[in-house]
Amino acid sequence: MPDADSMPVLDLAAPSIDITRQLCDIESVSGNEASIADAIVASLAGLDHLEVTRDGDAIVARTRLGRDKRVVIAGHIDTVPVNHNLPTRFETIDGIDYLWGRGTVDMKAGVAVQLKLAVELVDPAVDITWIWYDHEEVSAELNGLGRLAEHRPDLLAGDFAILGEPTNSTVEGGCNGNLRVELRTFGTRAHSARAWVGHNAIHDAASILAVLAAYEPREVEVEGLVYREGLNAVGISGGVAGNIIPDECMVHVNYRFAPSRSGAEAVDHLRGLFPGIDLTVVDLAEGARPGLDAPLAKDFLAAVGGTATPKYGWTDVARFSAIGIPAVNYGPGDPLKAHADDERVALEQITECERGLRAWLTA
């Protein structure tokens, strides 16, 4: 049992801005989520309207009101490594008030809003499954949401899901898929003083780079949202020694593809772009369609206001999409500040997100 004196305590009656600060000041880099998970569980103790389940450092808190619909609202509690950006501080820049520090954007402000509403909303319009989970910022096989889906798929059941990833408190639907492949060219080694005896594999990679440099990424409309794709070399390597004609060159390519395309179709697209080139898939994550045609989603969008936009980065909404639950991203913070050393969230966005979620869940 943790030492009561050293265990951090959360005050969920405080404003969500203050809860954000409390959460951020509990360092929880991936793999070190035990303290913050302990604090969350402790802060939910004694609430009759929630059934709390813990799996590792993931926590599920569910209402059981017998409503027609159930909504899953989730957020991860880990962060990328701290880089001299804790503890948090308040800043004002160009007249805008911010909370600065690791986790403020990605994504403890979102978690703070969720925790505040989990305590407050004893009689929401829909049943709610709140999920706070670990290991989102590291390799996919460690992901706490993925682990929950395997251990307790029943806990993920729902009609609609909202992931609190930073979206500037607007609704971002679905996400692009993510494919990484290694393209290889092969030649014949020779001494570079007699290059004509060999065949230069790096020179053969010229055609690959030419295709990448000339490629015009698509903009694809999916259920009313326009997804912007991207095709990029993210690595290249080749060479044996300064006097050897190289017999192999590898170009590591990352394709972010709109959710109108399946992973298999994305692979086929790359095979078509690089005919005859050796291609190995090293990572493939399906995209997620925005799901904004679901009735609950339409209500949600109407309640929080604004216009939905596409999510470009891959997020865990794809895990919900994969099990048939429409899901969107909705959380405070500018995604361009996620992982940045000067990570900071505009305080107004925290309040805005709290207002939007409350309006919908109590409508």
Next chain:
Amino acid sequence: MPDADSMPVLDLAAPSIDITRQLCDIESVSGNEASIADAIVASLAGLDHLEVTRDGDAIVARTRLGRDKRVVIAGHIDTVPVNHNLPTRFETIDGIDYLWGRGTVDMKAGVAVQLKLAVELVDPAVDITWIWYDHEEVSAELNGLGRLAEHRPDLLAGDFAILGEPTNSTVEGGCNGNLRVELRTFGTRAHSARAWVGHNAIHDAASILAVLAAYEPREVEVEGLVYREGLNAVGISGGVAGNIIPDECMVHVNYRFAPSRSGAEAVDHLRGLFPGIDLTVVDLAEGARPGLDAPLAKDFLAAVGGTATPKYGWTDVARFSAIGIPAVNYGPGDPLKAHADDERVALEQITECERGLRAWLTA
């Protein structure tokens, strides 16, 4: 003093083929030349017609007959690492007799012929400076011939030089120069989910590879010999992580240039091919003109017979060329077998080289 029982002994009265085998079976990978140098010094002891000087593991043996002309004949005694190819063995392939094993081609057959003639020719037509030296197969600053040129430049003096590097026992004049540069492109990092925020440095390298792939190397006639150039990527690297737009890409380029071009002109040529690209010279060795217009060279070519051809690879003839001594390559062995695991010299070439050198030195 070495243990007399363990010190290898050379029998320089044996045929040059047998001397080759004796030399090869004394392992002398660069840095481990002491035993073979000891054996060479011991085998020359008591020869009145030679003045022997040792510098490290380099040995200089000079006649002092007061001839009009002095010829320098040199060979290195080290090899690249052994790879299960010692001790040597005799092989017959398609009716041709070979000595197989590390050093047979590069270049102990040449050294064997030189040692045999050094002992035999007590009254040659020209004064001769025989040089056998260490550390040719490793970085240039360790080179034994370079060290001698610095410690005892007087010992390198001469009117013409012959280096016993493998040339299939034909005369190969001069050598190509050797330039290595690093070309770099620079971009702006960004998350690959929002590639348009950044700038991809690897894509910018497309233009470099396109130039290299399309480049048609020159064939340049210098003093009657046609040198074949080569321009090749010998390495490429770039990339930060699988989800990051890379901000730097480096292409390592090797230019082998005809001796009609100076090193500075070679650098200018590359700057012209890659305008605006960041270029760093990492290695530059001047070429050597063939020197076949020197009277001694003409006599030599007439004596050994055959047609002179250019040497493509860089050799230590350039060190003689740099100090104003015309120099050619002439030695047994197919240069394409140098450093190969199946390194082997045709026995006939050893005898042919011995015959050619003897004919000229006694004419």
